[in-house]
Amino acid sequence: MSAAAEPRARKGHRDPSRLVIPTIGLVVAGFCAASVAMLNDIRQDTWDRAITGEGNLRKALSQDIARSLETYDLSMQAVADGVAEPELPRLSPRLQDMVLYDRSALGRDLGALLVVDATGKVLRSSLPAAVGTDVAGRDFFVAQRDAADRGLFVGAPFRRGSEGEEVVGLSRRLHTPDGSFAGIVAGTIRLSYFRDLFSKADIGPHGAITLVRRDGICLMRMPSATSCFGRSFAASPNFRAYIAGGSALFTGTAANDGVRRIYDFGTVGDLPLVLSVALAEDDVFAPWRAKAMALAVALTTLCAAAAMLGFALSRQIRRTAAAERDSSASEDQYRLLADHALDIIMRLDRALRRSYVSPAVRAVLGYAPEDLVGSTPRGIIHPDDWSSVLNVIAAAQETGGSAEATYRLRHRDGHYLWMEGRYNSVPGDGGFIVLLRDVTQRKAAEERLAALNAELAAVASSDALTGLANRRRFDAALAEEAGRAARDGTPLSLLMLDVDRFKLYNDAFGHPEGDACLRAVADALLTVVRRPSDLVARYGGEEVAVLLPGTDAAGSLRVAERCRAAVAALKRPHPGNAACGGVVTVSLGCATLDAGDGAPADAAALVSLADARLYEAKRTGRDRVVAHGAVLPVLPLPPDEERRLAVLAHYDAGGATARSPRLDAIAEIAARLLGAPVGFVSLVGREEVTLAGCHGVEMRRFPRDDTYCAHTIQGDDPLVVPDTRADLRFTENALTRDGVGFYAGAPLVSPLEGRRLGALCVVDTEARAALDAHQRALLVDLARLAVEDLERRRLGLDRAAADSGSEAGTEAGPVAA
Structure with a gap:
């Protein structure tokens, strides 16, 4: 380049340092714009989550209130039907009360059920002290007297008794044969029920939950306010907006406290009640405001740092450019060197x-x-x-x-x-x-990388929880050792090990303690299995596999016994494993791959045989080793097991499988009539048997494998075991060892497809004579009563479906009759 051309080139050259500040400014501005957009998205997401949670809370509360009131209403309807029954007067007073009054109507927040004549006088009551009381002036009596088709009426709240207990009355009309007014069936619900229910909801420090009648009379408001008791909200702008047919979800300012809230209104089932849940806007957006403030501080700091960086970078670019110009004259000369x-x-x-x-x-x-x-x-x-x-x-x-x-x-x-x-x-x-x-x-870097890859490979083949080899490494080692054993003609043994009743351990202590238990078991096993060629691997869950190359059947049995003893020596408490000393124990199955007769043919058969013997060890009592001999057959699952479990889940979804006082009474009657100390109503699940009613026993759940009920649901007739210790099916059963000597159970047959839900059982600690024909029939009849209670509760909790003529409602007719 000539001397004249060089100045022209430098004159046309643009200083790059001038672009640094504008570029950084654009980047920071873009970041701020993105942050603002993100804050808007977060605010919208906060709003969406708030109204979704608010709606879900209102629906959940509405369902709870509707379920409770409808259950109480069912009891009132049952009283109305019983009063109309012509056979009722022939029964003794005690039996009349048993026919009329359901125990479910005597809950903690429910008052007595009253039968009132046309003049307002109480004729009958589930609490005798109320007989003779005059309720003619109560609105729940007047409303039914003045309207023939009123249906369920929910009265205004009032205070009763000397202590001023706050209650609300409910009533249903009684008709004479010609359809005229014959009185009412009435009951009361304590407002403390709604107060306790609402207090469990998380609505923030300024939120509110209000339950009113359709005419605006307030039954309950949380937070509680004495001025709201019985007050009419009919003139409230928010209530008028809802009643006028506007949106059930809107934002408004409360007239009583001036707080701006997000309101979600809705009716409570088919009842004449309206429930509103209102979250304060300040509570909803408080977390968002905190995030916005933190982000604003961060953006301010970022802008200041970016400005400082821009100035420093611009100055450095100018210095670098000057140095490059100084060295450009000799650059070509020294480039090759x-x-x-x-x-x-x-x-x-x-x-x-x-x-x-x-x-x-x-x-x-x-x-x-x-x-x-x-x-x-x-x-x-x-x-x-x-x-x-x-x-x-x-x-x-x-x-x-x-x-x-x-x-x-x-x-x-x-x-x-x-x-x-x-x-x-x-x-x-x-x-x-x-x-x-x-x-x-x-x-050196390549060598470090190779060492790191080797270390990563070792980590990838280890179980993160226990430190044992993982399933992938076990499968590879099993295939390799099985091939070597086949080539060299050497034995290969496998131990399959499982922690006894580990699910009960997790239920009792929680999963973190369960993880600690598995690590302790793994450490105990590693103290026993120490040969370099042996492999201890976590097979899955609480199951461990121990691979013993070059070990025959006798040697594997010795190793298995040492493993079992090492775990038992930990003396780790396990209340659910009471049959094995109340400590953590393991069961083991052993199998050996060799040239002997009856030996497994390949690696897959070796695993299958060891697993089958492990199951036999668990089935025959746990805390033991099964290493040889035929595996005894186990009770097969019913052919329709999955469908049976689906029907049982249908009952459970409706809450019908919860413990019931009526089922407790049936279990007590069965035990007393058959002269046994223990009676219970069991529901057989996939892994556990749950007691829905019981007498003389405290535990609510048992492992399915340890119960006799799994056998009972296999047949149509009662299962009677006079001496469990003499029956080969139950000699090693954990319950037999715990003291069960006699068992009798009748299956609970559901009207839904005839599936068996469980059994009505009686148990004695000593062996007894078998039941005679009369006793068997009695047990079957009581089992039918238990099924009727389950069915009544299932249909009672789904009354709306029954009234609409659904399939469930069709089934309700004969059962309710």
Whole structure:
């Protein structure tokens, strides 16, 4: 470039430092805009989650209130139907009360059920003290007297008694045969029921929940306010907006406290009640405001830091540009030397003597160039690598081109460096141009990477919780050892181990303690299994596999017993494992792959046999080792098991399987009539048996494998076991060892597809004579009563479906009758 051209070029050159500040400003502005957009999204998401949660809370509360009132209403309707029954007067007063009044009507927040004549006088009551009371002036009596088709009436709240207990009355009309007014069936519900229900809801410090009648009379408001008791909200703008047919979800300001809230109104089922849940806007958006404030502080800090960085970067760019201009004059001259400054260049003749060595050798290997000129490379090449160098030289000579290898050269102070050498053949004279580059650091990095990969491979083959080998490593080791055993004719043994009743352990102590238990079991096993060739692996869940190459059946049995004893020696408390001493124990199954008769044929068969023997160890009492002999057959699952469980889930979804006082009474009657100390109504699930009613027993759940009920649901007739210790099916049963000597149970047959839900059972600690025909029939009849209670509660909780003529409602007719 000429001297005249250079100033023109510099004049046209734009200073890049001028673009730094605007660029950083654009980046920061974009980030701020994105942050604002994000805050808007978060605010909208906060709003959406608030109204969704508010709606879900209102629906849940509405369902709870509707279920409670409808259940109480069912009891009132049952009283009305009973009063109309012509056979009722023939019964004794005690039986009349048993027919009329359901125990469910005597709950903690429910008042007595009253039968009132046409004049307002109480004729009957579930609490005798109320008989003779005059309720003619109560609105729940007047409303039914003045309207023939009123249905269920919910009265205004009032205070009763000397203590001023707050209650609300409910009533249903009684008709004479000709349809005229014959009185009412009435009851009361304490407002404390609604107060307790609403107090469990999380609505924030300024939220509110209000339950009113359709005419605006307030029944309950949370937070509680004495001024709201019986107050009419009919004139409230928010209530008028809802009644007028507007949106059930809107934002408004409360007239009583001036708080702006998000309101969600809705009716309570088919009842003449309206429930509103209102969350305060300040409560809803408080977390969002905190995030917005934190983000604003962060953005302010970021902008300040970006400004400082921009100024510093701009100044550095100007300095760098000045330095580049100063060195541009000599850049071309030294470019070639800069490119090869760290590489050593050598010239070798035909005899491999050095005729030239570049000055870079001093910085890399510590030698002066003249120290190496005239000698051959072998003197400083590592003895183990000389053959590799000869192969490279031969390859370069043969092809007439270049070849390369990585080998070690001795530094002047004695240590070796890894060098990458490229040998280029010089045509004509048989010599070479050699380019040497120091790759010691790269080689060290490669070695570290290889070690890291090996470490990662070891981690990938280990179980993160216990530190044992994982399932993948076990499968690979099993295949490898099975192949070696087949080739060498050596035995291969496998132990399958399972922690006894581990689900009950988790239920009692929680999953973190369950994880600690598994780690303790793993550590105990590793103290026993210590040969390098053996492998202890977590097979899945609480199941562990122990692979023992070169170990025969007798040796595997000894190892298994030591494993069992090592775990038992931990003495880790396990209340759910009371049959095995109340401590954590394990059951083991052993199998050996060898040339003997009856041995498994391959690795898959080895696992299958060890697993089957493990199951046999658990089935025959747990805390034991099963290593040989035929595995006893186990009771098969019913062919329709999945469908049976689906029907049982249908009852459970409606809450019909919860413990019932009526089922407790049936269990007590069965025990007393059959002269047994224990009676219960069981529901057989997939893994557990749950007691929905019981007498003489405290536990609510038992493992399915340990109960007799799993056998009872297999047939249509009662299962009677006079002496459980003499019956081969139950001699090793945990309940038999715990003291059960006699058992009798009749299956609970549901009207839904005839599926068996469980059993009505009586149990004695001693063996007894078998039941006679009359006793069996009595047990079957009581089982039917238990099913009727389950069915009544299932249909009672789904009354709306029954009234609409659904399939469930069709089934309700004969059962309710």
